[in-house]
Amino acid sequence: METTATQTLAEWYRRMLLIRAVEVRLGKASRTGELPGPVHLSVGQEATAVGVASCMRPGDWAASTHRGHGHFLALGGDPKSLVAEIYGRATGACGGKGGSMHVADLSHGMLGANGIVGAGIGLAAGAALTAKQRHTGGIAIAFFGDGGANEGILFEAMNLSAIWSLPLLFICENNGWSEFVRTESLTAGQISRRAEAFGIPESQVDGNDVLAVHEAATEAAERARAGLGPTFLEMMTYRTEGHVESETTFLPGSYRPEAEVESWRRRDPIDQLASKLSNLGLDEDALRQMQDEVAQEADSAFEFARESPMPDPATAMTDVFEEDPS
Amino acid sequence: MARVRLIQAINQALHEEMARDDRVTVIGEDVRISLFGDTRGLLEAYGPERVLDAPLSESLLSGMTVGAAATGLRPVLHLMYGNFLYTAWDAIANQAAKLRYMTGGQFALPLVFMAIFGGGRSQGAQHSDSMHSMLVNLGGLKVVMPATPADAKGLMKASIRDNNPVVFLQSAGRGGEAGEVPDGDWIVPLGVADVKLPGSDVNVIAIGAMVRLALRAAEAMAKEGVSVEVVDPRTLRPLDSPTLLKSVRKTGRVVVIDEGRLSCGMASEISAIVAEEAFDALKAPIRRVASFDVPIPFSPALESQVLPTESRLIDAIRSTL
Numbered sequence: 001m002e003t004t005a006t007q008t009l010a011e012w013y014r015r016m017l018l019i020r021a022v023e024v025r026l027g028k029a030s031r032t033g034e035l036p037g038p039v040h041l042s043v044g045q046e047a048t049a050v051g052v053a054s055c056m057r058p059g060d061w062a063a064s065t066h067r068g069h070g071h072f073l074a075l076g077g078d079p080k081s082l083v084a085e086i087y088g089r090a091t092g093a094c095g096g097k098g099g100s101m102h103v104a105d106l107s108h109g110m111l112g113a114n115g116i117v118g119a120g121i122g123l124a125a126g127a128a129l130t131a132k133q134r135h136t137g138g139i140a141i142a143f144f145g146d147g148g149a150n151e152g153i154l155f156e157a158m159n160l161s162a163i164w165s166l167p168l169l170f171i172c173e174n175n176g177w178s179e180f181v182r183t184e185s186l187t188a189g190q191i192s193r194r195a196e197a198f199g200i201p202e203s204q205v206d207g208n209d210v211l212a213v214h215e216a217a218t219e220a221a222e223r224a225r226a227g228l229g230p231t232f233l234e235m236m237t238y239r240t241e242g243h244v245e246s247e248t249t250f251l252p253g254s255y256r257p258e259a260e261v262e263s264w265r266r267r268d269p270i271d272q273l274a275s276k277l278s279n280l281g282l283d284e285d286a287l288r289q290m291q292d293e294v295a296q297e298a299d300s301a302f303e304f305a306r307e308s309p310m311p312d313p314a315t316a317m318t319d320v321f322e323e324d325p326s
Numbered sequence: 327m328a329r330v331r332l333i334q335a336i337n338q339a340l341h342e343e344m345a346r347d348d349r350v351t352v353i354g355e356d357v358r359i360s361l362f363g364d365t366r367g368l369l370e371a372y373g374p375e376r377v378l379d380a381p382l383s384e385s386l387l388s389g390m391t392v393g394a395a396a397t398g399l400r401p402v403l404h405l406m407y408g409n410f411l412y413t414a415w416d417a418i419a420n421q422a423a424k425l426r427y428m429t430g431g432q433f434a435l436p437l438v439f440m441a442i443f444g445g446g447r448s449q450g451a452q453h454s455d456s457m458h459s460m461l462v463n464l465g466g467l468k469v470v471m472p473a474t475p476a477d478a479k480g481l482m483k484a485s486i487r488d489n490n491p492v493v494f495l496q497s498a499g500r501g502g503e504a505g506e507v508p509d510g511d512w513i514v515p516l517g518v519a520d521v522k523l524p525g526s527d528v529n530v531i532a533i534g535a536m537v538r539l540a541l542r543a544a545e546a547m548a549k550e551g552v553s554v555e556v557v558d559p560r561t562l563r564p565l566d567s568p569t570l571l572k573s574v575r576k577t578g579r580v581v582v583i584d585e586g587r588l589s590c591g592m593a594s595e596i597s598a599i600v601a602e603e604a605f606d607a608l609k610a611p612i613r614r615v616a617s618f619d620v621p622i623p624f625s626p627a628l629e630s631q632v633l634p635t636e637s638r639l640i641d642a643i644r645s646t647l
Contacts, residue, residue, distance in 0.1 A: 061397055095430030104429040111396060112429060116420050122389015123421065129390060130397040133351060133375050140393075153416075156383035160390075163381070319431035320466055322489040 006280045012054065012210050013273050014290050016046040019070045020270060021298035022079050023241075026069070026086060026100075029302070030245035036088045039100045042070040044208075044240035047269035048173050049074035051213025052141060052235075055169075055221040061109045061127035062141035063120030065173075066101045067239075068113025071143055077105040079301035089308035096311040097319065118144055118151030121170075125157050128166035128230075139167040139224040147178035149191045158198040158232070167224035169217065170195065170232040173207060175239045180247075180255045195232035207235030208269040211276070238264035327508055333501035335475035336364040336440075339482035340402065342511070344372045347400060350486060353378045353387060354404030362442065362501060365404060388414035388439065392421045392491075395437035400486060407453045408443030408495060411461075422491040423466030436489045438482075442498040444535055444585050445633050449498070451621035454629075456534070456586040459595065461493050462563045468492040468516055469562040473537035475505035477560055480514025488516060497535035497585075517564030521573065525555030528579040528643050531570055531596055532556055536583045536634060543639045554643065562592055570596065571604050578609035579646040583639055588616040610646040615639050 023041045030039045042049065049070035056062065056075070064071040072082050077093065085092025086100045093103050104112030111127065114120045124142035131138035148154065149172050161168045178186050195202035201223070205216045213235060220231035240261055242248065274287055330338070344350045352365055358379050360366040369377040380387050384405065391403040405411055411418060418439065426433040445454035461469045470485055470492055472478035478496065485492040522537055523544055532540035537558045544554035557573045559565055574580045580600055584593040593614040600612055615634045623629050 061393075063393065093430070094428060094432070097430050098428040102428040104425075104432055106396075106429070106432045111393065112425065114421075116416055119389060119416060119421055122386050122417055123393035123396065125386060126390040126393020126395070126399075126401075127397040129351075129394045130399045134349075134398055140397075153385045153389060156381070156386035157390075160381055160383060160386060164378075319427050319429075321468070322426065322431070322434050 006277070006282065009273065009277055009280070010282065010290070012050050013270070013277060014294060015050045015074060016210065016270050016273065017291060017294040018079060018297060019046045019049065019073045021294050022073065022083060022301065023069055025298055025302055026083070027241060027245050035086060037099050038244045038246055039086060040067040040244050041241045042067045042239060044264060044268065045173055045175060045237045046070055047210035047213055047273070048171065048207045048235040048237055051210040052169070052171050052217045054214045055217040056109065056141065057138070059109070059136055059138040060140065061111055061124065061138070062143060063111040063124040063127070064113045064143050065120055065145055065148065066113060066115055066117065067145065068103055069100070072103050072105060072110055072113070075105070075110045076108040077110055079297060080304045081105070083301040084305040084308050087305040087308070088310065089305055090311040091304070091308040095315060095319070118148040118153045120144060121148070121153050121157045125161060125166060125168060128161065128168040129164070131167050132164070137225055139169060139221050141169045141171055143171050143173060145178070146172060146174040146176065146183040146187065146191060149194070150187060158195055158200060158230070161230040162198045162200050165227060165229035167227070168230040169220045169224060170230060171217070172232070172234045173237055174234050175237050177239070177243065177256065179243045180251070192232055192234035200230050200232050202232040202234070204234045204236055207237030208267050208272060210269060210273055240265055327506050329504050330475055330507050331501065332475045332478050332496070332503050332505070333363045335479035335507050336482050336496065337366060339479045339486070340365060340368060341371060343483055343486040344368060344376065348376070349398065349400040350402065351376045351378065351394070351399050352402045352404065353380050353391065355380060355382060355406055357404050361406065384410055384414035385416060388417035389421060391437050391439070392417050392425065392435060395435045396425070396433050400436045402438040402440060402486060405439055405441040408441045408457055409452050409455050411439065411441060411457060418467070419464050423464040427466055434489045435491045438485045438492050438494050440494040440496070442501070443495045444498045445622040445629055446499045446535070448624055448626055448629060450624045454622035456617065458495055458562055459586050459590060459592045462592065462595070466491070467563065470494045470516060470560070471534040471562060472496065472560060473500070473534055473558050475503065476507045476512070477514055477520070479507050480512045481516065481560065484513050484516050492516070495534065500535050500538070503538070514560065516561045517566055519557055519559045519566035519569035521555065522558050523554065523556040525553040525577070527553045527577055528581065528646055529555045529557060529573045529577040530639070530643065531580065531582045532558055533562070533584045533592055536585055539634065539636050539639060540583055543636050543643065546636070546640060547643055552643070552647065567599055567603070571600065574600050574604045575607045578607050580608070581613045581615060581639065581642045581646060583615040583634055585617055585634060587619050588614060589619050591616050613642040613646060615642050
């Protein structure tokens with residue numbers, strides 16, 4: 001705590017607030033039928049996105065999951081281009097061709113959300129290979145969930161990144177639920193311990209404490225940059241919203257106890273950080289001002305998206321191939 | 327001009343492109359020793375950082391290849407047998423073929439997936455498939471299938487220089503085939519078909535290993551006074567339809583021969599293009615010769631029943647006359 005200046009914490013707070021503000025609005029827009037496709041929100045998981053992003057430098061890469069809005073914004077992506085993309089507009093990050101599950105922003109090192117669970121692990125391993133082979137000093141982050149931890153590609157990647165000493169961070173965001181099934185009933189053992197068998201340093205981290213996430217991720221990043229290979233961090237967190245926003249329309253009932261959700265709401269990562277900032281001397285007014293500014297920023301992103309044109313139909317046939325050879 | 331085997335031609339292409347561009351990196355199982363000979367000598371010439379013996383982890387390796395290409399390398403992933411593309415399929419179908427499009431053109435993916443493919447050598451059903459029509463059907467990959475050493479070298483060099491995902495498929499039974507390869511920086515652009523033999527009576531469109539078979543059939547038909555034109559698309563995406571159609575219009579009779587299976591295969595696709603674009607020029611129904619719709623069997627006595635043969639092709643040619 002002493003090493004991280006209040007100003008930095010305030011920046012993280014603002015970033016987490018922004019993710020929350022954008023996603024709460026996305027949830028509402030989804031439930032009212034305003035969005036063309038499904039959205040998977042990371043409400044409650046903002047500390048992992050922002051805490052991990054805090055260890056990244058320009059030239060680093062992160063591959064995200066189907067629950068990727070938070071990663072997009074944590075890496076510095078523009079909320080306007082994010083929201084416009086999810087509205088399927090021409091001004092979206094991907095010109096309306098990707099949508100919520102494929103938001104990407106290569107200019108900020110964001111290799112894309114991914115509709116295939118676990119696939120980002122492969123992309124991040126490739127980015128780590130580039131960093132190692134080109135001696136860039138960069139690192140790559142593989143975000144995946146507890147559900148993704150059961151994909152075979154993870155085991156392949158742990159093996160290969162260990163033998164090749166790739167500068168790769170395995171970030172498992174364990175939110176307790178694989179879609180609608182409790183992860184415990186699908187997953188043997190403690191997820192992070194799986195890395196132990198490959199000789200990869202691993203630990204469980206309080207994923208709702210942005211400072212703990214930051215410290216663990218920074219240490220892992222330093223190891224990676226020093227050529228010491230991958231690290232596996234299991235971020236214990238929780239999504240307080242559904243797997244997908246439309247789930248109430250097709251599920252027969254609730255699949256998780258309200259008391260469980262409530263207990264995690266009491267450990268909300270944004271509230272926790274607000275308390276820390278108060279203890280550090282930031283007053284109510286300063287916090288309130290940030291909240292207001294972020295709300296305004298989120299509102300204007302939605303206004304921008306709603307007012308943006310739909311893509312030109314002709315663009316359905318573009319962007320398949322890059323035509324110029326090297 | 328030098329006479330080299332097809333596998334050596336690919337080896338030359340890899341050597342030349344690795345020398346030309348230090349981002350070109352070869353990854354795969356046994357690429358240092360090189361089971362087939364196509365990656366031989368690369369380790370000694372370009373070092374262990376650029377020639378990587380990888381564990382048997384196809385789903386990771388294909389995904390890693392996409393991620394490496396997206397971030398600054400020009401990787402060539404040797405998947406060994408075409409059937410192993412299936413274990414690598416997610417990154418081929420869901421990542422490589424889609425990422426550039428889905429992100430509105432943010433990604434450039436200069437990568438090559440290479441493998442040998444096809445039957446005829448009693449490798450059994452899991453080492454003998456021809457999966458090119460599936461790859462074309464994905465909508466976001468270039469698919470390259472050379473039939474001669476010159477094409478293999480020129481197309482491999484063009485594939486490595488292309489800024490898009492390319493699947494380079496080499497006919498398994500043809501690696502030892504020798505042929506003339508032009509000297510110097512020999513490039514065969516993707517998307518240009520080649521008339522392998524000019525003729526005037528019947529047009530045979532042949533893909534990959536079927537080109538040699540078509541040339542043999544043409545020789546046999548010539549003895550009967552029938553002039554066969556053999557056209558090789560060389561790349562299936564992009565497909566040089568204008569050259570194929572020009573040849574069809576010249577003869578008005580067309581047989582398409584492909585080692586892939588008949589249903590939903592490349593022979594069907596090319597036949598459909600001909601029917602749509604050159605129906606008025608046809609003097610006889612289009613004929614397809616392809617593998618039958620079963621797995622490729624092991625025993626030579628069975629395998630030869632399933633794969634296209636010269637006699638099936640000759641029968642098809644005769645039926646158009």
